[in-house]
Amino acid sequence: MEVKLTPKTAPAPQTALQAALQTTAQPISADVEVRIRKRFTNPEGSFNLNVHFRALAGFTILFGASGAGKTTLLDCIAGLSDPDEGRIAVGGEDLYDSEKKLNVAAWKRRIGYVHQELALFPHLTAEQNVAYGLRTLSATERQTRSREMLEAFRIAHLRDRRPTQISGGERQRVALARALVTEPRALLLDEPLAALDRPTKSSLVGDLRRWNQHHRVPILFVTHNGEEVFALGDEVIVLDAGIIVAQGQPHEVMRAPRLETVAHLSGFENIFDATVLALHEDRGTMTCQLGTCQLENGAVELETPLVRAEVGSHLRVGVRAGDLLLATEHPRGLSARNVLPGTIRQLEQRDVIVSAMVDCGGTEFEVHLTLAARDALQLGPGKGVWVVVKTHSCHLMGM
Amino acid sequence: MNWEAFWLTVRLAAIVSTLLIAIGIPIAYWLTYSRWRWKFLVEAAVALPIVLPPTVLGFYVLVALGSRSPLGRWWESLTGHTLAFTFEGLVIGSLLYGLPFAVQPFAASFGAVDPKLLHASASLGHSPVQTFRRIVLPLSKAGLVTGFALSFAHTLGEFGVVLMVGGNIPGVTRTISIDIYDQVQTANYSSANQTALVLLVISFLVLSIVYGVNRRPWVVGPWR
Numbered sequence: 001m002e003v004k005l006t007p008k009t010a011p012a013p014q015t016a017l018q019a020a021l022q023t024t025a026q027p028i029s030a031d032v033e034v035r036i037r038k039r040f041t042n043p044e045g046s047f048n049l050n051v052h053f054r055a056l057a058g059f060t061i062l063f064g065a066s067g068a069g070k071t072t073l074l075d076c077i078a079g080l081s082d083p084d085e086g087r088i089a090v091g092g093e094d095l096y097d098s099e100k101k102l103n104v105a106a107w108k109r110r111i112g113y114v115h116q117e118l119a120l121f122p123h124l125t126a127e128q129n130v131a132y133g134l135r136t137l138s139a140t141e142r143q144t145r146s147r148e149m150l151e152a153f154r155i156a157h158l159r160d161r162r163p164t165q166i167s168g169g170e171r172q173r174v175a176l177a178r179a180l181v182t183e184p185r186a187l188l189l190d191e192p193l194a195a196l197d198r199p200t201k202s203s204l205v206g207d208l209r210r211w212n213q214h215h216r217v218p219i220l221f222v223t224h225n226g227e228e229v230f231a232l233g234d235e236v237i238v239l240d241a242g243i244i245v246a247q248g249q250p251h252e253v254m255r256a257p258r259l260e261t262v263a264h265l266s267g268f269e270n271i272f273d274a275t276v277l278a279l280h281e282d283r284g285t286m287t288c289q290l291g292t293c294q295l296e297n298g299a300v301e302l303e304t305p306l307v308r309a310e311v312g313s314h315l316r317v318g319v320r321a322g323d324l325l326l327a328t329e330h331p332r333g334l335s336a337r338n339v340l341p342g343t344i345r346q347l348e349q350r351d352v353i354v355s356a357m358v359d360c361g362g363t364e365f366e367v368h369l370t371l372a373a374r375d376a377l378q379l380g381p382g383k384g385v386w387v388v389v390k391t392h393s394c395h396l397m398g399m
Numbered sequence: 400m401n402w403e404a405f406w407l408t409v410r411l412a413a414i415v416s417t418l419l420i421a422i423g424i425p426i427a428y429w430l431t432y433s434r435w436r437w438k439f440l441v442e443a444a445v446a447l448p449i450v451l452p453p454t455v456l457g458f459y460v461l462v463a464l465g466s467r468s469p470l471g472r473w474w475e476s477l478t479g480h481t482l483a484f485t486f487e488g489l490v491i492g493s494l495l496y497g498l499p500f501a502v503q504p505f506a507a508s509f510g511a512v513d514p515k516l517l518h519a520s521a522s523l524g525h526s527p528v529q530t531f532r533r534i535v536l537p538l539s540k541a542g543l544v545t546g547f548a549l550s551f552a553h554t555l556g557e558f559g560v561v562l563m564v565g566g567n568i569p570g571v572t573r574t575i576s577i578d579i580y581d582q583v584q585t586a587n588y589s590s591a592n593q594t595a596l597v598l599l600v601i602s603f604l605v606l607s608i609v610y611g612v613n614r615r616p617w618v619v620g621p622w623r
Contacts, residue, residue: 078518078522079521079522080518080521080522105521105526106518106521106522107520107521107522107523107524107525107526107527107530108524109522110524111522112522113518113519113522115515115518115519117515119513119515119516119518119519120519121516121519121520121534122538123537123538132520132523132525132533133523133524133525135523135524135525135529136524178523179522179523182523182524
């Protein structure tokens with residue numbers, strides 16, 4: 001996600017936020033444990049969702065193409081859909097267990113669920129929507145809590161409006177506030193940011209992060225957008241046709257996209273940790289050193305587009321293999337700002353594309369070429385080349 | 400114009416359509432959300448009065464209310480008189496006859512509520528019944544008004560069932576439509592015309608209410 005690293009949004013009303021957070025600063029040690037099988041169908045046919053994982057407090061991204069079974073999985077955890085067999089537990093409490101014939105009703109599970117379509121109640125105002133889940137509290141308590149939440153999510157001024165009278169981003173905030181105010185034991189978010197523009201997205205993500213710093217609940221976040229994985233994830237689970245094909249920290253899973261699905265979905269064959277070395281605000285660019293350690297010898301430097309970041313801050317750079325050029329001689333008179341000397345380590349033909357792994361001073365780039373280019377340049381392992389990277393081919397992603 | 404018959408009919412229609420709200424909502428709820436495989440049989444049974452000749456329905460109701468049926472005997476032991484040919488008997492017959500006109504709009508509007516809203520309500524800790532009260536009912540207002548108005552209008556104009564179950568007792572079971580029939584039988588055409596016109600106007604007004612509350616505001620208009 002090319003987020004502005006210090007999002008330019010109205011300063012958070014800290015007092016209200018703090019107040020909202022303090023009402024429930026009890027840290028709950030919670031995790032979500034899932035081991036289920038379920039047959040599901042999507043437009044491409046019938047699949048078996050067959051997953052086994054544990055999600056700890058913090059963001060766990062469920063990543064995969066549409067139809068991979070992500071929503072089916074969330075529905076099972078929320079209790080809106082029954083698995084064929086298996087076990088689901090949240091915070092150590094069993095919610096579903098086919099062996100014990102246990103199946104806790106959805107409304108007793110205390111799991112927050114925000115769907116992509118939000119499902120705000122159209123006949124209630126924003127405030128009534130947020131207060132809806134506080135059924136068991138007294139009227140005054142309900143009002144206090146929902147107003148604090150509206151403040152914390154910066155939508156207090158909309159409290160008397162109906163969902164049809166507010167914008168998409170504001171509706172998203174209402175839906176999140178409505179789910180969070182009930183203090184769920186776990187939070188399921190099914191592409192809640194999909195319809196938002198980037199600045200709105202990153203400010204909402206910031207609010208969500210702040211909320212969870214105090215609540216520490218597991219948040220399962222479904223997306224098929226590779227950029228969101230880096231912006232949010234502590235942990236990524238990659239689903240394909242109902243099966244977990246990769247799991248780990250975002251940069252591990254996404255950066256070594258040995259799996260076609262991961263590479264395809266993230267869209268970036270090359271993903272590097274980077275450190276900002278210098279900002280050139282007059283030129284709209286900055287210099288980044290690949291690697292997080294400043295003193296690494298011979299580390300590759302890249303000129304990238306300027307984002308709001310400080311010198312020394314860490315971020316990630318993604319480059320598509322198809323956006324890179326190879327030259328057999330040092331090119332001159334080129335508009336591209338990054339020309340890196342390297343050595344071809346390996347060439348591999350995939351259908352009509354040749355994938356070259358090029359070692360540039362310890363950093364490996366994947367470059368896609370045509371068969372004709374390979375033959376014309378007589379490329380082969382061990383050959384010295386220059387990798388050409390356009391500034392605007394470097395996509396910066398937040399950490 | 401026979402005002403006695405008129406007010407009797409309005410009273411009957413008001414009682415029947417109000418009771419149908421109370422009876423129709425649980426039935427419509429069950430028809431909307433039940434996953435019982437034989438549900439369609441119940442749906443067919445509820446819809447029967449739409450196609451059944453009123454005389455057939457009226458005949459069976461009469462038999463069921465008579466002193467030879469368990470229901471009739473129970474009522475007799477309780478009140479000392481039979482249900483047949485009474486206002487109460489008329490209410491029971493009209494309830495059965497009007498059932499589909501209330502239940503079908505109710506069920507249609509319950510079914511039109513987005514299931515995502517029900518899921519959201521459940522994940523916010525509301526039981527199905529609470530969800531029904533706080534989400535489904537408020538969003539089904541138009542369906543409730545439609546069901547009430549249709550069963551009201553339908554009861555106003557019913558003839559066959561009333562004649563079979565209630566007979567034609569002035570002040571007790573003589574409704575407007577029977578009054579019109581009587582007047583025509585005695586060649587009192589101008590009086591029949593007057594009463595018929597009142598019934599026509601009321602029916603039109605009630606249906607206008609139905610279509611009025613179900614009116615969709617223009618979504619796309621040439622001026623946009």
